[in-house]
Amino acid sequence: MKVALLFFSGTGITANFATEIAKGFQYHKNVVDLIRIKSDLQVDLTKYDIVGIGSQTYSFRAPRLVTRILHHQDFQKKPFFLFCTSGGMPGNTLWNLYKSVKRTGGYCLGFIDGIGITNIRSWMPKLSSPKPKFWGLNHGDCEQAQQFGNLILDRLEKIKNLSSFSKNKKWIPNFQIVTSIWSIFFTWRWEMALTVGLKHVDKSKCKMCGLCATTICPSGAITLTVSKIPKFNEWKCVGCNGCVNLCPTTAIWSIRSKNHHPYDHYNKSIINFDL
Structure with a gap:
């Protein structure tokens, strides 16, 4: 079966x-x-x-x-x-x-x-x-x-x-x-995206692995520039919190999240999923 x-x-x-x-x-x-x-x-x-x-x-x-x-x-x-x-x-x-x-x-x-x-x-x-x-x-x-x-x-x-x-x-x-x-009032895409906040990249930490765009993000909100730096389309973000938590070098951050521990307890379940 x-x-x-x-x-x-x-x-x-x-x-x-x-x-x-x-x-x-x-x-x-x-x-x-x-x-x-x-x-x-x-x-x-x-x-x-x-x-x-x-x-x-x-x-x-x-x-x-x-x-x-x-x-x-x-x-x-x-x-x-x-x-x-x-x-x-x-x-x-x-x-x-x-x-x-x-x-x-x-x-x-x-x-x-x-x-x-x-x-x-x-x-x-x-x-x-x-x-x-x-x-x-x-x-x-x-x-x-x-x-x-x-x-x-x-x-x-x-x-x-x-x-x-x-x-x-x-x-x-x-x-x-x-x-x-x-749920009628408080579960729309943009409201869920607010739980993450506007995302930024610390280029000194970014290893240009591309995992955020190819593996982590489920909504297609992240693309890569020619130099393989993440670029965010906030209009597609659904607030899954994956990128700010699972970036291997914590290079992705938002003002709300950067001073907090990432939730990466099950990171392998996402990052290694397609391997």
Whole structure:
């Protein structure tokens, strides 16, 4: 059986959570492809038996870039499941993902969420203070993520063994009206970009590796000049905080973030993803 795990991740938290989920399927000898959601996403899902869709949480909802990309994908009526990460309040993130997929997807087999801490660099401790000792995913959530694959496989078998199957509402995430109202006003692209601030490059630190443009940024907001120095299109920035956190030499900074520790706990999950 082949499983596709599509995920949006700015600094690697959700990417790592997706990896933990993948382990549960791989334990049962299933093939899992991890696919990072970026603005240029093109994926053929016809060869997969199950599709997982995940995202980090932006102020109680899935990033609007993500739902827009998913809305234009053809999920081939494949059974699917959902996952997300947040600082503890996922809000309508799972519902947003479900709504974006259900038009062309098959049965929703369930959902899971993981808890970490925020990746907004300006909210991290200042450089004059020690780095946080615990700033990764909750250990218990990682264990549950690995077990989640068993649950999904069991539910898939249940569907296959029934001649007629009605959707189980417990497998579909709930819609929260209060957080939805909040999201109407406070989750637009430019507002999320403000969590990063206007970005600059310290040319004395920049090694011209190009990772910020080719690997880190998911929205196409970074290009490279002829001399391979990053150039930022703030109108495309979605506030993932990837560039200011994951630049290997911390050459990218904003006024809000430069005096704070970068959130680079899962940097390899993004920087090494395509290697």
